[in-house]
Amino acid sequence: MNPQPNHSLKHRSKQRWPRPMPALLLTTMMMAMLGGCAHHPADDPADPLESVNRVVFNVNDKADHYVLRPVAKGYDYVMPDLARQGVNHFFDNLAEPRTIFNDVLQAKFKQGASDLGRFLLNTTVGLGGLIDVASDSGLAHHDEDFGQTLGYWGVGEGWYLVIPLLGPSDNRDLIGRAGDWPLAPTFYLDGDHDWLAYGLQGVNLINFRANLLSSDNLLNQQFDKYLFVRTAYLQRRQALVYDGNPPPEDLGIDDSDDVPSASAKAPAASAPAQKK
Numbered sequence: 113m114n115p116q117p118n119h120s121l122k123h124r125s126k127q128r129w130p131r132p133m134p135a136l137l138l139t140t141m142m143m144a145m146l147g148g149c150a151h152h153p154a155d156d157p158a159d160p161l162e163s164v165n166r167v168v169f170n171v172n173d174k175a176d177h178y179v180l181r182p183v184a185k186g187y188d189y190v191m192p193d194l195a196r197q198g199v200n201h202f203f204d205n206l207a208e209p210r211t212i213f214n215d216v217l218q219a220k221f222k223q224g225a226s227d228l229g230r231f232l233l234n235t236t237v238g239l240g241g242l243i244d245v246a247s248d249s250g251l252a253h254h255d256e257d258f259g260q261t262l263g264y265w266g267v268g269e270g271w272y273l274v275i276p277l278l279g280p281s282d283n284r285d286l287i288g289r290a291g292d293w294p295l296a297p298t299f300y301l302d303g304d305h306d307w308l309a310y311g312l313q314g315v316n317l318i319n320f321r322a323n324l325l326s327s328d329n330l331l332n333q334q335f336d337k338y339l340f341v342r343t344a345y346l347q348r349r350q351a352l353v354y355d356g357n358p359p360p361e362d363l364g365i366d367d368s369d370d371v372p373s374a375s376a377k378a379p380a381a382s383a384p385a386q387k388k
Contacts, residue, residue, distance in 0.1 A: 157272045157282075157346055165274040169338050172279060176321075181328075184321035191322075198242040200323070203316050204253060205234045205241025210295040214256035218264045226251050255352065259288025263353035272342055280345040 152158045159165065191199070208231035215224030230246035230253070238245040247253060262284050263269070270283025281289070293299060298309040334340040350358045 152269065157342065158270065159272045159342070161271060161273065165272065166338055168274040168276055169341070172274065172277060173337070175277065180318070180321050181325075184318055184325060187318050188322040188325060196319070196322075199315070199319050201234070201238070201244045202241045203319065204244075205231065205238070206297060206312075207255075208234075209297065210258075210292050211254055211256045213295055214258055214261045214292075215254070217258075217261045218256065220256075223254055227254055257288055258291030259285035259349070260353050261291075262288060263349075269346065269349065272346065280341055282346070282349075285349065 188196075208227060212224055212227045212231065215221070215227055230251040233246045233249065233251065234241045234244060237243075244253075267284055269285070273281045273283070273286060275281050275286070298312055301309050331337055331340065
């Protein structure tokens with residue numbers, strides 16, 4: 113008599129939980145990257161992989177020019193403004209669990225309570241987040257992620273990186289992406305619903321690119337697009353870590369260079385003139 117297959121075990125095997133060994137290797141790699149996360153000014157970052165980053169940047173730029181940008185322009189053309197607004201609200205609401213979790217990790221408990229109320233209100237009254245009811249009720253939108261949490265507790269950004277098809281990043285934010293991964297609601301869809309997870313990610317990517325179409329002319333006017341994107345990305349991330357109030361950057365100027373020495377503070381007193 114053949115034993116019946118255990119469908120519950122088969123179902124659980126489709127869950128997206130990492131296996132022990134890959135998870136251990138991933139954790140080890142993350143700890144090694146964290147160890148190399150030093151702080152650098154946005155206008156003078158650590159970019160030892162610049163030659164490789166520029167190659168990846170050019171590949172990403174070509175993929176954007178020939179694939180993603182035309183799709184985003186078509187999406188922008190056919191989508192009514194009201195529908196675009198609803199899509200933006202939906203994906204903002206889908207990211208709220210990530211924001212709430214990182215609010216708590218950064219000890220921003222009042223903001224976390226506000227974001228939790230925002231998520232519950234928009235998910236229910238706002239029809240799954242399509243309507244931003246919470247903003248009209250005085251609950252402001254915040255954007256927090258694990259990369260910001262690491263920066264909040266003093267972890268530097270480390271090396272600047274350009275990820276294939278994903279764009280600019282750094283050591284800290286690359287680790288942050290891994291930390292935020294389980295906070296996406298689509299993470300908990302089983303294998304039978306992978307199509308839904310990938311479909312939502314695709315729509316989110318196209319919608320995000322469509323929102324950036326207005327900045328294309330500014331980017332194309334730059335003499336060195338790589339340097340422009342690198343500086344803009346690092347400055348934006350620094351502003352997010354400090355909630356819009358980053359401290360003055362260390363430009364490598366020694367304050368003592370601008371302070372005259374004790375002997376030069378005042379002209380030496382001249383000897384009194386000899387009376388004749």
